[in-house]
Amino acid sequence: MKRYNPKEIEPKWQKKWEDDKTYIVDFNSEKPKYVAFGMFNYPSGAGIHVGHVRNFTIPDVITRVKRQQGHESYQPVGWDSFGLPAENYAIKTGVAPQVSIKQAIEKYHEQYRAMGWAMDWTKEIDTTEPEYYRWTQWCFSKLFENGLAYQQESPQWWCDQCKTVLADEQVIAGKCWRHDGADDPMITKKNLKQWFFKITEFADEMLDATDDLDWTQSVKSSQKSWIGRSVGVEIEFAIVNSSSRNKSQEARSYVMGQKNISKEDIEEIGGKVEKVTETGHLCVTFPQEFVEKFEELITSKIEPGFWNEYIGDDIVFIFKSKEGEVIRQVWDPTNESELVALCNNYADASFTDIRSMLAGNDWYKDRIMNQDQGENAFIKVFTTRPDTLFGATFMVLAPEHPMVDSLAIESQKAEIKTYKEATVRKSEVQRQQDADKEKTGVFTGSYAINPANNEQIPIWIADYVLMGYGTGAIMAVPAHDERDNDFAKKFNLPILRVVQNDASDDECSHDEGVMINSGEYNSMNSDQMREKIVDDLAARGVAQEKVNYKMRDWLISRQRYWGAPIPIIHCEKDGPVLVPEVELPVVLPEIEDYRPTGGNTSALAGVESWVNTKCPKCGGLGRRETDTMDGYVCSSWYFLRYMDPTNNQKAWDEKQASKWMPVDCYNGGDHATAHLLYARFFNRFFHKLGYIETKEPFKKMIFHGKIKAGDGSAFSKSKGNGVDPLQIIEQGYGADAIRLYQMFSAPLELDILWDEQGIPGAFRYLSRVWTITQEYIEANESGVDINNSNLLKATHVAIKKVSEELNGDRFNTAIAGLMEFTNALYKEKTANGIQKSKDWQFALECLVQLLAPFAPHITEELWQDLGHTDTVHVDHWPIHDEKYLISETVKIVVQVNGKVRTAIEVSAENNEAQIIEQAKQNTKVAEYIADNQIKKTIYVPNKLVNLVI
């Protein structure tokens, strides 16, 4: 008999499939499409270990089932190959990442093929190929053109080991995502000008859409908590006793963004130049009556550029388009995107440049930014609990809050200054880790008025209030918020209870209840009051509903060489200018020394010949942006490229991609927040622009558990404890056994602890399938071909069971069903022997077809042995027939008083009364009933009878 030898048959079939193009997808196929794949890999020098195998076997099984069921199944493959390991390797050895990555990919090719994964290798992509990152740069351009890519100087997370900044999503418990071990240091903050993508623009719609996704629940809740929406109110608290400043309502103040208006021009029409800034901009005031003249002057002299002017509470920017149209735009600090887009199109500097220039201008700050310091000065707070407003007995501002200095009265100034400095020195991470420590803070000396009861309440500063969330100021309700409670106790501030509930009087409780100490609102329920008081405050103009998000914009610039260059040229005159699409890609220059330049820039900054170029707008001197893009940018759209991977005219064709999107099933075991949020953001952005029909990229998402070493520790490249699948194949167990073991040992979402016995166990099962099939092939003709009802029933039960379990992605129970089926075949063999017959042939063919997605090689061999010349992997899936599942008898469990006493075999034709009668007649049951009266009888059809005595 032919022996089962995976070492022989696996390479044979891999070659055959490749020659026959079995898994090559026809994008124009008439068949229904099905796309599934696991998150693509970073190709490191170490290759994959068994932990990675699960990630690609899952979609392999899913696409194989669909292919067998008549779909055009597509399992694409690619490489996420930008990133630090290749660059660090280059720094160490001098080998260019362009070269080392290609070498690493070679090894991966060998491993992937050996696993029998049905990937379409003709559509392979690599994010570091200029033909790929050309389109990554195009994505950047689209975001930039739409005001969703912008530069801003602000304190950013900085990893000293990576020598680059990090996005919020890449910070894990205060450490870098690549360096989060116990020995690794905490990351710090550096003040840098960086590129951001405005992902917050999509926060709301992504959050709303999350619930409807067919994704692993834990990932959905991670996404939701990361976006972190809280719906609340902004309330204004008036400041008492603040020195009122001279804010001339009659005059207007301007900062001139344009330099072609002279001092004389201004004075001629009655204005006064108050100051010339360091950057050469004029600061001007005008009496109200000359404003019209001034506007005329602006309109006549304006070139593409900008002004800003101050009128009442608004700051208005004025632009002129190339066509000569004058555009006025009021600055709304909560929605800057329109202004950003206008700046990008018309202004001689980006919006962030303008903002930072203005922020550094004392005259402007005094006139405009501190406008709130007048008689009507107020502090805005954000709260989700306006119902507790009467209990707000003090206010707390973040130490960085812009109003702190002006609120500090003379006697408190020194202490405030010391505290502010101490806060700055502490990184935000430290501040968060101090959470359980004692609260600290300083009184400003000023008071605000609680708009609910007109009480004067003290204004403090404390580092437990964060400038980055809400308004950077809170109303403190010590009776109902634990943090405020701690603070009040520490500094002896009053605690006023306003919600009565089960909590005791000195307890801090945030539960709902009945209002007390709340004036006209007393005896209302807190949730009722919440709505009422917001309406009342809004009517007085001191409150407005507001939604806040924890998620911040995505910081994408990296000070490293090995990434996609940001397609921007900085020009002194035109500011940051996009590299025109026809000039993409901006190719990474080949260099000798990969070390970051030591400042806050990448090695690219040292390549003068590359950096110095022409400004695409004015033709003058320009310098290329030397930051590269976060690797996550490349992976935010690769699924779209998969749908049209060889297009050299576009990133993807809208029609073709829309036909193949969304990804029917995506899976991975990592990146539950960052990558998936970014990918959703990109997809939604391109949907909005009309480049893709679907809003969401991934219809279904399976977040599978990890495969860990037997002691529960993680397999890792650095520890070198991961087993190379090639090694197991070399031992003779074969890829099929590895695949089967991993799919069988636990449900997909659960972690698997690597069990040495698992592979031999799976191999044993495959051998059983092999053996019984070979025995059948060598069996004698029976001569008679009568129906074997045992075989037929077992076969149809198996088809039904395995199909159902696969449909629900319950691979472990699907395989259990296959094993039961196989055991039934052995039982039949032991009982009646094995002969050539159509029922045996059918049973074995079904077994092979149902097992094929898990073990593609052995099944292909057996399929051939059973007499077929085509492949089992395309269009071969059995369908069960209910008529074979019907039994003549039914097993009924008989309970007495709810306890199982026996089971009886009854005819399926019997009705309820007959079955109950048979149950009572049963000798064993009769013994239990004895002389007792039966009080109640429960009958569950086809299942059980329960006699209650």
Added chain:
RNA sequence: GGGCGAGUGGCGGAAUUGGUAUACGCGUUGGACUUAAAAUCCAAUGGUUGAAUAAACCUUGAGGGUUCAAGUCCCUCCUCGCCCACCA
């Protein structure tokens, strides 16, 4: 601290959503085959009492409840995992 999820044999894990708890596999034990071993095949395998393939009782983290009937539903508590975390 908050949110979500989970606790079932020696182990990984099943259980049609309230109806025979422990499917399937690993491990272990016995038998067949073999000079012997491996491999393979057959069988047994939750616990306690018991000579027993008799019988009974107990058993799904702990305790209580609903129900004819609870691993499954409700309440209280314990433990573990993941995510978020001074986010107002």
